[in-house]
Amino acid sequence: ELKVEQNPLFLSMQEGKNYTIYCNYSTTSDRLYWYRQDPGKSLESLFVLLSNGAVKQEGRLMASLDTKARLSTLHITAAVHDLSATYFCAVDMGMDSNYQLIWGAGTKLIIKP
């Protein structure tokens, strides 16, 4: 059974600091998604990582994928208050499972001014 573990589950940090959210998964996969969810809102797609070594950046967020280590990271650089949200990773289970996604529990990020 595929398990997806995010850590930390909760993170409170000061503006201007850097931090990394980790997404570990327990079986082979070559595709991973990162989403953002604001309180009371739906999920917004941030990154789709399509292969080993993939790195994508948007503003202060950078995501990477290491399929050999079964690990993805979401790095936040010089955090600003607007990045406060819950971040989810989701792992593609591949063709045998009709490409279903298995989701992490989410990381609630609070950035204090």
Added chain:
Amino acid sequence: DVKVTQSSRYLVKRTGEKVFLECVQDMDHENMFWYRQDPGLGLRLIYFSYDVKMKEKGDIPEGYSVSREKKERFSLILESASTNQTSMYLCASTEESRSLYGYTFGSGTRLTVV
């Protein structure tokens, strides 16, 4: 702009009621999904559909059924609502089985069963 619309943001229903949650997408997407979201558990897949009249069980289908009579509409049905079905329900769609762009989600329906 791509849209997935869920008919209700908030619903309160009584135990034993039959509940319908509606989802409509305007993107001509093949695939549609129903998830429930609970704190600390992430999203769990209830059912999905790859085509009209097609449905597949997800991880937690018990107590739910679905209907997809038209490509743009995917309905989730709680046959006899129970308090443990109190949750946030999210509908999503993708253009193909393995999306290059990620799923597009609706705004969610927060269901309370009393």
